[in-house]
Amino acid sequence: MEIKMPKLDVSMTEGTFMGWLVPDGSTVAAGEPxxxxxxxxxxxxxxxxxxxxxxxxxxxxxxxxxxxxxxxxLDL
Known part of the structure; x- marks a missing residue:
């Protein structure tokens, strides 16, 4: 599953990717930042x-x- 830059409001056309909050290769749960x-x-x-x-x-x-x-x- 692709992790994409989200559209946070109707007028948003781009956003700043601030960085990852968990290490590469980590197992994550739905809803976890x-x-x-x-x-x-x-x-x-x-x-x-x-x-x-x-x-x-x-x-x-x-x-x-x-x-x-x-x-x-996100590898499911």
Whole structure:
């Protein structure tokens, strides 16, 4: 399952990937915060959408990405 830059509000077109909150290769549970995203208004922790093993992608911390950009993978 792809982990993507979320759309946090209707006008959001990109966000800042702030970084991962758990190590690469970690087993995570659905609802557990796994990365954070910043906008000009707020920084938000994003939860895992399902149970699985987190695999980092090529996303660099403190970098802006368009909504929908794949940041990593979740092996189910």
């Amino acid at each position: 796994i990365y954070s995203v910043g906008t000009d208004k707020v920084e938000t922790e994003i939860p895992a959408p399902a149970d699985g093993v987190l695999r980092y992608g090529d996303a660099a911390a403190d970098t802006d990405y368009p909504v929908g950009t794949t940041l990593g993978l």
